[in-house]
Amino acid sequence: xxxxxSVFTFLALLAGTPFAAAQTLPLPVxxxxxxxxxxxxxxxxxxQTVSKSTLAATRVDSKLNETVLHKSVxxxxxxxxxxxxxxxxxxxxxxxxxxxxxxxxNSSDTKVAAAANLELAIMSLxxxxxxxxxxxxxxxxxLAPDDPFAELTRGWVLLSAGKYKxxxxxxxxxxxxxxxxxxxxxxxxxxxxxxxxxxxxxxAATELQYLYTSNPYTISFxxxxxxxxxxxMKPSRKLAPVFLxxxxxxxxxxxxxxxxxxxxxxxxxxxxRAWQYYATLYSLDPDNKAxxxxxxxxxxxxxxxxxxxxxxxxxxxxxxxxxxSTPSEKVKMALYANREQIPQVLQSFSxxxxxxxxxxxxxxxxxxxxxxxxxxxxxxxxxxxxxxxKNDKGHVEFSAKRPFTVTxxxxxxxxxxxxxxxxxxxxxxxxxxxxxxxxxxxxxxxGIKLVNEVxxxxxxxxxxxxxxxxxxxxxxxxxxxxxxxxxxxQAVADxxxxxYHITDNDEYFKFKGINLIFRNLLDASKESxxxxxxxxxxxxxxxxxxLTADAxxxxxxxPVYMFSPANVSKYILSNPPADLYSRPQDxxxxxxxxxxxxxxxxxxxxxxxxxxxxxxxxxxxxxxxTEKGRILSMRxxxxxxxxxxxxxxxxxxxxxxxxMRSNLFDIVPFYKGKNIKSVLVRxxxxxxxxxxxxxxxxxxxxxxxxxxxxxxxxxxxxxILDTTTGTIK
Numbered sequence: 001x002x003x004x005x006s007v008f009t010f011l012a013l014l015a016g017t018p019f020a021a022a023q024t025l026p027l028p029v030x031x032x033x034x035x036x037x038x039x040x041x042x043x044x045x046x047x048q049t050v051s052k053s054t055l056a057a058t059r060v061d062s063k064l065n066e067t068v069l070h071k072s073v074x075x076x077x078x079x080x081x082x083x084x085x086x087x088x089x090x091x092x093x094x095x096x097x098x099x100x101x102x103x104x105x106n107s108s109d110t111k112v113a114a115a116a117n118l119e120l121a122i123m124s125l126x127x128x129x130x131x132x133x134x135x136x137x138x139x140x141x142x143l144a145p146d147d148p149f150a151e152l153t154r155g156w157v158l159l160s161a162g163k164y165k166x167x168x169x170x171x172x173x174x175x176x177x178x179x180x181x182x183x184x185x186x187x188x189x190x191x192x193x194x195x196x197x198x199x200x201x202x203x204a205a206t207e208l209q210y211l212y213t214s215n216p217y218t219i220s221f222x223x224x225x226x227x228x229x230x231x232x233m234k235p236s237r238k239l240a241p242v243f244l245x246x247x248x249x250x251x252x253x254x255x256x257x258x259x260x261x262x263x264x265x266x267x268x269x270x271x272x273r274a275w276q277y278y279a280t281l282y283s284l285d286p287d288n289k290a291x292x293x294x295x296x297x298x299x300x301x302x303x304x305x306x307x308x309x310x311x312x313x314x315x316x317x318x319x320x321x322x323x324x325s326t327p328s329e330k331v332k333m334a335l336y337a338n339r340e341q342i343p344q345v346l347q348s349f350s351x352x353x354x355x356x357x358x359x360x361x362x363x364x365x366x367x368x369x370x371x372x373x374x375x376x377x378x379x380x381x382x383x384x385x386x387x388x389x390k391n392d393k394g395h396v397e398f399s400a401k402r403p404f405t406v407t408x409x410x411x412x413x414x415x416x417x418x419x420x421x422x423x424x425x426x427x428x429x430x431x432x433x434x435x436x437x438x439x440x441x442x443x444x445x446x447g448i449k450l451v452n453e454v455x456x457x458x459x460x461x462x463x464x465x466x467x468x469x470x471x472x473x474x475x476x477x478x479x480x481x482x483x484x485x486x487x488x489x490q491a492v493a494d495x496x497x498x499x500y501h502i503t504d505n506d507e508y509f510k511f512k513g514i515n516l517i518f519r520n521l522l523d524a525s526k527e528s529x530x531x532x533x534x535x536x537x538x539x540x541x542x543x544x545x546x547l548t549a550d551a552x553x554x555x556x557x558x559p560v561y562m563f564s565p566a567n568v569s570k571y572i573l574s575n576p577p578a579d580l581y582s583r584p585q586d587x588x589x590x591x592x593x594x595x596x597x598x599x600x601x602x603x604x605x606x607x608x609x610x611x612x613x614x615x616x617x618x619x620x621x622x623x624x625x626t627e628k629g630r631i632l633s634m635r636x637x638x639x640x641x642x643x644x645x646x647x648x649x650x651x652x653x654x655x656x657x658x659x660m661r662s663n664l665f666d667i668v669p670f671y672k673g674k675n676i677k678s679v680l681v682r683x684x685x686x687x688x689x690x691x692x693x694x695x696x697x698x699x700x701x702x703x704x705x706x707x708x709x710x711x712x713x714x715x716x717x718x719x720i721l722d723t724t725t726g727t728i729k
Contacts, residue, residue, distance in 0.1 A: 128619025355413030541687030543592030549689030614638025
């Protein structure tokens, strides 16, 4: 055991330092708790001691501006015959694509045969044809013995097939073919996983140590694996939360790390923390019966106050107080929508205005007036099927079965919606929200629905606030405001006859409250009103790699990329170039650009079973792509049948409960016999890759581009309306 302890002692000294993140972990591990995990327990050796000061004691830093981290030497060229077949894959003709590749597997042209066998190795693995995949990978390596990517692919295929010793040999053989950082790192990771899956956790930790201290692009995944290994080894178990906390600090979307944190908290009998972690998981996957049982268990233990321990924003009173209103087109936004954008029915909520509040019935007119900063509570009455408007003493001041509207007399004042309560407290984000405009209260037979009717110009700064994160360049903020305005007004036009135009959990923008805005967001919104995009998909996403879905490239060092199943994996292997426009300001936050997650096969089966029981999972096959290889749909093969997820959003939910960052990824399934035990997903950037990349816009702004130049870069074919002159460019 000494070897394992020495590895973990070394890593404990480094935890939080090589690529230490500045942002706070968005999950319930306080600094005091982190320190308590590191205390020496009776009977344990002092070598295991880890404290906050110890964590910062040593720094082994791999500078992110070193050439080695950005050097991409990957060749995406394909023989003409193989390139022609790859176009069939891009067109969604997956079966025809596969069998067309087979016609070239024994080509007399060695390069063509090698490329065909490599493509077949990857596609066979996707189809669950594991033995055939190994055979094709062996053949590709025999035909192209000096090709490091072929050898690397063979290693991963062997690892997927459960041939751990052969996989390690293949990864070792790769090191004689190249010293390229990307290949070496991938081989080291594969070797670590081969040792881990083969049961040798000490050697797995040793291999992970290299990646932990050298590769910022895998730091969240490697931290998770170290936490997982530590949790499975009694002498190192107290270190597990330290590594899991770091995994989540570097990438808050690391679902497996959240899940393991929940399980460890439960074992430690830390009811509060277990409740919070399980609540995080349950909010993502509310149909999960196992999670539902956990939630019921801890809700009973914590009692009526359990909701107070969730991650909902609570405000005692309005923060903004007053914001000058800008008359413009009105937007109807439904509040408290779930992940499927369905507004949830509330049982009660409270209101507090920053000015005189008026309540108007649609037929009776004004029925109530209330002074500023006086709280009122609206409660659904199941006996009458209506709602009761109560004062702070609990006395009913007004009752209604028809919709009524709440406004603040001064349009520059705000209205705070507090303490929203639904039958299922996980059905939506029930945080307090400060609003501009009018609140429409709609009684229904099940409860209350809320719609905020607000001027578009008053809403845009708040929408910006939920997306900008560390973006500070005015040009980037203004460009995003242009996109949001265009998308918002288009949504109004598209849903004119509907009860609402958007939700506060919309696919393109989120609303958390007017209280989140700052002066720079107001300025950017005002400046952006000078133009509007027309005839363009006015979408936006946070982070981008080199290739976008709409064929833009976020770097001057543009790769000559051609789609094929093998080239997708090769691109995902590549590290971002040094001149990437979307390079993060914080060098620890590469997870938005390049990421890696491990998902449990049984959990994937369970989520598929919400729609159809396919039995044991045996293959995961992409069935349609964009021309650059982003996955649009996917078939899941099981022992009892198959199910096809037909949208990127459904694919992401089945694989990851919706936490996966984008639809540009590849998959390495880890088999146990015929069944998939777990799935490694390796991916790039965020979202669907269409529209404006926010981090890319910020990078262009750093180089001196104004917001018009940024808009033209990301929307080269858009028609731009000059709102001051009415002309279109």
